Amino acid sequence: MSCPHNNNYRDMEDSIHTDFNEDMSYADYLRLDQVLSAQQPLSNQHDEMLFITIHQSSELWLKLAGHELTEAIGNIQNADFGHAFKVISRVKQIFIQLTQSWNILSTLTPVDYLKFRDSLGHSSGFQSYSYRKLEFLLGNKNAKLLKVHQSNDRVYQELNKVLVQPSLYDEVIKVLAKQGLKIDKDALSRDFSQPYQSNTSVLNAWLEVYRNEEQFFELYELAEKLVDIEDAFQQWRFKHMYTVQRIIGNKMGTGGSSGVSFLKKALDISFFPELFELRTHL
Template sequence: MTCPLGAGATPDADAPERAHTDFSRDLSYGDYLHLDELRAAHQPVTDAHDEHLFIAVHHVSEVWLSLIVRELQAAMKLLEAGITDAPLKMLTRVVRAQEQLTNAWEVLKTMTPADYLQFRHAFGQASGFQSQGYRMVEFLLGNRRPTMLRPHAHRPDLHSPLQDALHGPSVYDLTLKLLHARGLDVPAEVLDRDLTAKPTLNEAVLQAWLTVYRDPETYWDLYELAEKLLDVEDNFRRWRFNHLTTVERTIGFKPGSGGTSGVGYLRGALDTVLFPELWEVRTRL
């Protein structure tokens, strides 16, 4: 068969023939991403068609959660050092990753209740409630309860980082310290509060934010940071709402596999406000 390029011809610069194809000694795409291990982790325990979808959506979600944790921790380290510009990029990346997480529910919604019942019994008490990645995101954003550590007590490698996050400052705590460092009035009872306690609105902190929002030119970096944090919480709310509606349309008001009440528990979570002063400032302006 005659070579279409002719003997000794050199492929066009844009031709696929110019691509590197010998990976006997070089690192390939699959090797770099450890795709064999990734695919090997996809192990349904039944023959149900939709269990593949269920596992894929949760695998992908956990990868996005890992990225969100990494970006939040990096942003927090810089905020602690008083740096505000680079964290904005990291928080923007968090927001984009959150969008992917939320969109994953739309794929899972293609699974009907009858589809789910074909394999739900097979994974026992396993539940997204036990996701260490999701819990870490919650803790870093300031929604922390010591009881949420219990599902990870059997795994010190998972429990220890959560324990540290439980007792460490959240991204909002670090932001309030920045306000204080810039001369705004953030009271000691807020700066030295019990970090495991649920966020509650503080009037003095609200007044500090009102100062920022009424003079954004003077406090532009703090103003931008506040709006970016609102983006993060806004997307977090959307994720929780889509989680609620996906569960309700799939199992109705049955209890969750991990022992929670299911829809009732998820509905209660919608009332959580992570950055209360940043929401209230809109009313007071």
């Protein structure tokens, strides 16, 4: 009996473009020569390529998340909630993607990592400006963290600009007030370079939204989208901490932090504290 798949071959269709001497190719559009030549291990250890690739790809996802959150802030300022929901949902999926990347990195054993760890010098993910921008956009403001970026004036100026501007949550709180909910003035005109502190009037406003979800459906849906973001972000933070613990234990980080214990502290920081507190009061 003959095999039903004896022609294990796919011929190329005549309509497929093959001449790119004067036309833009896929590689040209994505600048793949630059992207794929950026992986330059500093040691001769096989696993350093994995370490570099995971972190470079994560930086691209972080950059995209910041791009999307900036758009979401603009959408909320313009009361375009439909598009804001779409963009915020995309950010959630980006965080899920980032969380999965730690599973790949966790295949790096402690012994293999130690073979090239010294090549990193004092470089550390803590110095990621895309991550810093993301946290600032979400409301985790800390001016002291800008010191890490002083050596790059362009980055420093960009982050300082985001630091002093209202975060995503600050803009959402303004919407609560515009919808007629009572918000204290100090929550609306605060120093936006400072970390956000839970406010009773904001909590009460959200309680009214949740108790009257049909009347305030867009705000109710927006709140749940924000909870989705924090949920996904915290899972990423936890997986980051746990992966670091798995690989280096309680050693200090390459950037000088205490390592795992420093990462654990981030798990206590909430971007939207009232949205979690209200659940206790419903």
